[in-house]
Each structure stands twice: as C-alpha cells, then as structure tokens.
Amino acid sequence: MLHGKKISLVIPTKNEEGNLARVLRAIPKYIDEIIVVDGYSKDRTVEIAKRFGCKVYFDRHGKGSAVRLGVKKATGDYIIMMDADCSNRTIEFGMLIEGLNAGYDFCFGSRFIQGGGSDDMPLLRRLGNKFFVFVVNKIWRMKYSDLCYGYRSFKKKAFEKLNLKSKDFSIETEMSIKAAKLGMRVVEVPSFEKARHSGEGKLRTFRDGWLILKKILHELITR
Ligand SMILES: Nc1nc2c(ncn2[C@@H]2O[C@H](COP(=O)(O)OP(=O)(O)OP(=O)(O)O)[C@@H](O)[C@H]2O)c(=O)[nH]1
Numbered sequence: 001m002l003h004g005k006k007i008s009l010v011i012p013t014k015n016e017e018g019n020l021a022r023v024l025r026a027i028p029k030y031i032d033e034i035i036v037v038d039g040y041s042k043d044r045t046v047e048i049a050k051r052f053g054c055k056v057y058f059d060r061h062g063k064g065s066a067v068r069l070g071v072k073k074a075t076g077d078y079i080i081m082m083d084a085d086c087s088n089r090t091i092e093f094g095m096l097i098e099g100l101n102a103g104y105d106f107c108f109g110s111r112f113i114q115g116g117g118s119d120d121m122p123l124l125r126r127l128g129n130k131f132f133v134f135v136v137n138k139i140w141r142m143k144y145s146d147l148c149y150g151y152r153s154f155k156k157k158a159f160e161k162l163n164l165k166s167k168d169f170s171i172e173t174e175m176s177i178k179a180a181k182l183g184m185r186v187v188e189v190p191s192f193e194k195a196r197h198s199g200e201g202k203l204r205t206f207r208d209g210w211l212i213l214k215k216i217l218h219e220l221i222t223r
C-alpha cells in the first residue's frame with residue numbers, strides 16, 4: 001500500500017529458475033501482492049514463486065495471455081508488470097507508481113528517452129522496434145518512443161477498458177495502440193533494460209516481429 005493505493009505486481013514466467021529468486025528478493029515491501037503466471041515451466045520456477053509467497057496461476061498460451069490472466073486475478077488499484085529474467089530494475093517502481101499518482105492511466109517504461117537504455121537489444125530488434133514505433137505514431141498520432149517493452153504500470157480499471165486479446169508478445173503493442181485509440185492518459189518513463197541474467201529468452205525476432213506487425217494491421221482495420 002502506498003498513498004492509499006493497493007499495488008499488485010504481475011510477472012509472467014517460463015523456465016526462469018535461474019532468475020526468479022533474484023527478482024523476488026528485490027521487490028520492495030510496499031508491494032501488496034505478487035502474482036506469478038507460469039507457462040508450465042519445466043524447472044523449479046513455480047517452487048521458487050511459492051517459497052516467496054507469490055500467488056501462482058498457470059496459463060498455457062503465451063506471455064500476453066499470462067499477463068491478462070495475472071491482471072484479472074490482481075486485486076490492486078495499480079498494477080506493475082515486469083519480466084522474470086532480471087532485465088527490469090525495481091528501483092524504477094517509484095517512477096511507474098508516481099506516473100499513476102499524477103493522474104495517468106498507463107505508465108510505459110521506455111528505453112529510448114533520456115535516462116533509459118538497454119543492454120539487451122540486438123541491432124535487428126532495435127530497428128524492428130523503431131519501425132513499429134514510427135508506424136504506430138504515424139497512424140494513431142502518438143509520440144511513443146518505445147513499443148515492445150514489457151515493463152509498465154497501469155490502473156487496473158484502465159487496463160480492463162482496453163479489452164486486450166493478445167496471447168503472445170504482441171500484448172504491449174496492442175496495449176499501446178488501444179490506449180491511444182481510446183484516448184487514455186499515457187506517459188513514458190525512462191527505463192534501463194539489463195541483459196537477461198540466466199537462461200534463454202523466448203522471443204524469436206522474426207516470428208514475434210511478424211505477430212506484432214499483424215497486430216498493428218489488425219488494429220488499423222478494426223475500430
Ligand atoms: N507464462 C508465460 N511467460 C512467458 C512465456 N514466454 C515468455 N514468458 C515470460 O515473459 C517474460 C519476457 O520473456 P523473455 O523471453 O525474457 O522475452 P524478451 O525479454 O523479449 O527476450 P530476451 O531479451 O531474450 O530475454 C519473461 O519473464 C518470460 O519468462 C510464456 O509462454 N508463458
């Protein structure tokens with residue numbers, strides 16, 4: 001509880017046994033609940049989550065589906081979503097929460113504004129992200145600097161209004177576009193993405209880049 005607001009943390013996980021304990025140890029005490037939505041990990045991920053007192057749910061579809069289930073189960077007014085691979089720094093919670101306190105519905109971490117950065121972005125992904133940012137900004141008249149980044153906060157009520165459908169890595173793109181379409185109050189805050197600490201990333205640049213492009217086109221042709 002902070003400033004009278006209940007805060008839930010939602011973390012999608014898949015085979016993150018080498019990272020999750022390190023992530024959970026760094027969570028500040030004022031976070032009211034930690035929700036882990038696991039994609040049927042084959043390692044000790046779930047055991048670790050339970051040991052730290054997280055509420056654990058399961059989802060077989062993908063990261064987007066896991067985040068949506070986590071938010072549905074969350075009881076907080078404010079929600080922070082973050083990855084389980086040690087890429088996101090909890091020191092940035094302050095900015096993600098203050099953005100909401102200041103009246104914004106969504107607060108998106110951005111690696112591409114002053115103060116942000118990434119240790120974890122190969123050139124191809126950087127260019128792909130830049131291209132998608134450009135297209136989304138042109139179509140929906142926004143000024144986003146980042147799009148495919150999963151360190152974000154939002155008010156639960158605002159998230160529910162978006163009625164998101166993505167089951168995969170296009171969840172952030174859908175969130176950004178629908179927030180724009182519905183005229184939600186959105187702000188970006190600088191974020192530094194560290195390299196994944198251990199294990200393998202699940203995102204596949206071409207497969208998931210294609211899914212993101214399809215999502216943008218879908219949003220363009222539907223109202
Ligand atoms: N529940 C669930 N979580 C997933 C799934 N795929 C990925 N995740 C989690 O979503 C978060 C982001 O996935 P990553 O694989 O780190 O994606 P990424 O950061 O784009 O890729 P890297 O830079 O290679 O780490 C991590 O916490 C993953 O464990 C899935 O199918 N189900």
Ligand SMILES: [Mg+2]
Nearest residue numbers: 085087196201
């Ligand atoms: Mg990662």
